[in-house]
Amino acid sequence: MPIDAAKALAAEPRSGEITWDRKDVQLYHLGVGAGRPATDPDELRYTLESRLHVLPSFATVAGSGSPGVISGLAMPGIDVDLAKVLHGGQSLTLHRPIPVEGTATATGRIAAVYDKGKAAVLVMRTEVADADGPLWTNDAQIFVRGEGGWGGDRGPSTGLEPPAGQPDRTVERAVREDQALLYRLSGDWNPLHADPDFAKRAGFERPILHGLCTYGMTLKAVVDTLLGGDVSRVRSYGTRFAGVVYPGETLRIRMWHGPEVTRVGVSAVERDDAPVLADTVVEHS
Numbered sequence: 001m002p003i004d005a006a007k008a009l010a011a012e013p014r015s016g017e018i019t020w021d022r023k024d025v026q027l028y029h030l031g032v033g034a035g036r037p038a039t040d041p042d043e044l045r046y047t048l049e050s051r052l053h054v055l056p057s058f059a060t061v062a063g064s065g066s067p068g069v070i071s072g073l074a075m076p077g078i079d080v081d082l083a084k085v086l087h088g089g090q091s092l093t094l095h096r097p098i099p100v101e102g103t104a105t106a107t108g109r110i111a112a113v114y115d116k117g118k119a120a121v122l123v124m125r126t127e128v129a130d131a132d133g134p135l136w137t138n139d140a141q142i143f144v145r146g147e148g149g150w151g152g153d154r155g156p157s158t159g160l161e162p163p164a165g166q167p168d169r170t171v172e173r174a175v176r177e178d179q180a181l182l183y184r185l186s187g188d189w190n191p192l193h194a195d196p197d198f199a200k201r202a203g204f205e206r207p208i209l210h211g212l213c214t215y216g217m218t219l220k221a222v223v224d225t226l227l228g229g230d231v232s233r234v235r236s237y238g239t240r241f242a243g244v245v246y247p248g249e250t251l252r253i254r255m256w257h258g259p260e261v262t263r264v265g266v267s268a269v270e271r272d273d274a275p276v277l278a279d280t281v282v283e284h285s
Helices: 005-010 022-031 041-047 056-060 068-072 179-186 196-201 211-226
Strands: 014-020 085-094 102-115 119-130 133-145 169-174 234-241 250-257 261-268 274-284
Touching: 005 102, 022 041, 022 056, 022 179, 022 211, 056 085, 056 133, 056 211, 056 234, 085 211, 102 133, 169 211, 179 211, 211 234, 211 250, 211 261, 211 274
Parallel strands: none
Antiparallel strands: 014 102, 085 133, 085 234, 102 119, 119 133, 169 250, 234 274, 250 261, 261 274
């Protein structure tokens, strides 16, 4: 069996040094749609080095995402075909604001392996700390199609009750045709997002947008629309990837805002509001 759950869970964590600078931050921000309009003072906080702050979802690519999802799939006990891999969900906990430049230690391990019958789910946890202490913790939920059915733990049910009532705010964000090509320069080189032949082998009509790009675009919309543009107010952010986005489409982002928690739903406008992100929660001050 390509996935040996016991071996994967028992494997020693992998640690490595990661570094990032303001150029990495700016490139990531451009990759999630910042800089439109280019001279907007609110957008300059994402693009101009003298005013720069860091969108918390940058944590998913800092140090090129090392140890990251792709390296995690090479952990002991795991041997899978990348074409069968889908990013099922992502959660991020911020321990303090991310500095514009930094050097830190990232420690990655397989935190859980679940048997969903027709698929296996790997939970890849990355904990990052610098000389001043913990910075963030990332959990990536990875679906591996065709690798379930060995009788293992199915894991928790993650579905949330839909938010009640009408959203407090709804915004739309256009996805550029070249958005995936720009976003992948931050370190996610999966050919699913660039190579038409690979995308077809994986079952898609054409390359799809990175789920984590949609994740970043959504958090930026919440910060800019409801949190006064203050990235330091974000405490945690989690989502389930409910569907794909194709470059060139438009995201419709609905927000139900509370004093400490904002619920979010994201859909693709051009495909009759097909769900894209579900069970999305931003915890904030």
